[in-house]
Amino acid sequence: MVRQFTSTIEYGSMTVNTNVDGPNIAFGETLSGTVYIDGDESDELVDYIEIELLKRSETDEVIIAKQSIEIMSDIKSKETWMISFEMVPDERWENETEVQTLILKTTVHLKSGIDIQDEDEITYA
Secondary structure (H helix, E strand, C coil), X not given: CCCCCEEEEEECCEEEEEEECCXXXXXXXXXXXXXEEECCCXXXXXXXXXXXXXXXXXXXXXXXXXXXXCHHHCEEECCEEEEEEEECCCHHHCCCCCCCEEEEEEEEEECCCCEEEEEEEEEEC
């Protein structure tokens, strides 16, 4: 069974979906996906979006990759912004213990100073 990765953030009439092309990344592959922002006034609300890859254990959380995206320069189709992203794995992606997980977190930073976020697990082998 293929597991899908979709992270959804809603704020008023705006919806932000992060879709990953494949949440199960093999050694040598690239993590890629698209962030979709729906809403009439999303370009007025959103300051920027952060995509972070975290390595999480019971006692620790470390950011191992990060991308910041401003929507003013990306593609808009009708009322949807489509922002592609890619992250290239390195040795930090490898789990050192069985209790560590990789988490892809999307944070939407609004111009009003509010930050909203969602996350899901990524598998790297």
